[in-house]
Amino acid sequence: MTKRESVSSVEIRPYKSADRFAISEIIQNCLFEIHRHHYPKHVIDFMAGHFLPDQIDFYAKRNVCLVAVDENDIVGTISLGDNVIYTTFVEPKYQGRKIGFLLLSSIEELARLAGIKVLKTRSSLNAEMFYAKCGFVKTGEDEDIEFGRTVLMEKVILYKP
Numbered sequence: 001m002t003k004r005e006s007v008s009s010v011e012i013r014p015y016k017s018a019d020r021f022a023i024s025e026i027i028q029n030c031l032f033e034i035h036r037h038h039y040p041k042h043v044i045d046f047m048a049g050h051f052l053p054d055q056i057d058f059y060a061k062r063n064v065c066l067v068a069v070d071e072n073d074i075v076g077t078i079s080l081g082d083n084v085i086y087t088t089f090v091e092p093k094y095q096g097r098k099i100g101f102l103l104l105s106s107i108e109e110l111a112r113l114a115g116i117k118v119l120k121t122r123s124s125l126n127a128e129m130f131y132a133k134c135g136f137v138k139t140g141e142d143e144d145i146e147f148g149r150t151v152l153m154e155k156v157i158l159y160k161p
């Protein structure tokens with residue numbers, strides 16, 4: 001079975017500082033391969049400059065940050081600050097194999113354990129359907145001069161008995 005057909009080898013673990021380089025590269029790849037079809041150049045350039053390794057480390061240490069690892073390769077990341085999900089990114093060639101779903105489910109479980117009742121996110125235009133598939137509903141839209149247009153979404157956390 002090829003990697004594209006299976007995520008059985010993918011594990012989710014907490015972020016370590018050494019992951020910042022791989023995460024930055026994944027985000028840059030997403031920006032220049034995917035986001036560029038949805039956002040103007042100045043937004044892509046701003047975000048590319050924002051998600052550099054040291055900046056990623058700064059925010060990852062303040063939030064709860066997870067990474068998806070396939071064998072020894074970092075292939076995705078997600079983070080949670082208070083009840084807001086940030087930086088959900090999967091390496092383009094690994095997309096469509098449920099790694100995003102796995103990352104989101106893992107952070108949702110941590111949120112549930114922390115007693116969070118409603119998860120929120122600002123989805124990029126290209127990720128709205130992903131979040132919708134994972135149970136998020138659109139509550140509005142926003143436009144930022146640096147990050148561009150985003151879709152405000154949220155999900156009520158269901159408590160397991």
Ligand SMILES: CC(C)(COP(=O)(O)OP(=O)(O)OC[C@H]1O[C@@H](n2cnc3c(N)ncnc32)[C@H](O)[C@@H]1OP(=O)(O)O)[C@@H](O)C(=O)NCCC(=O)NCCS
Binds near residue numbers: 034099123126129133
């Ligand atoms: C959005 C992203 C994280 C999804 O990760 P992924 O691993 O490709 O998604 P999954 O394979 O787990 O998909 C889960 C479900 O969402 C659906 N989905 C994922 N991306 C989708 C898209 N762009 N449009 C429509 N449906 C999508 C999948 O088809 C799947 O549905 P299914 O359960 O019915 O099969 C990934 O595409 C990505 O990194 N995109 C670029 C960065 C980005 O925009 N991040 C969001 C920042 S807010």
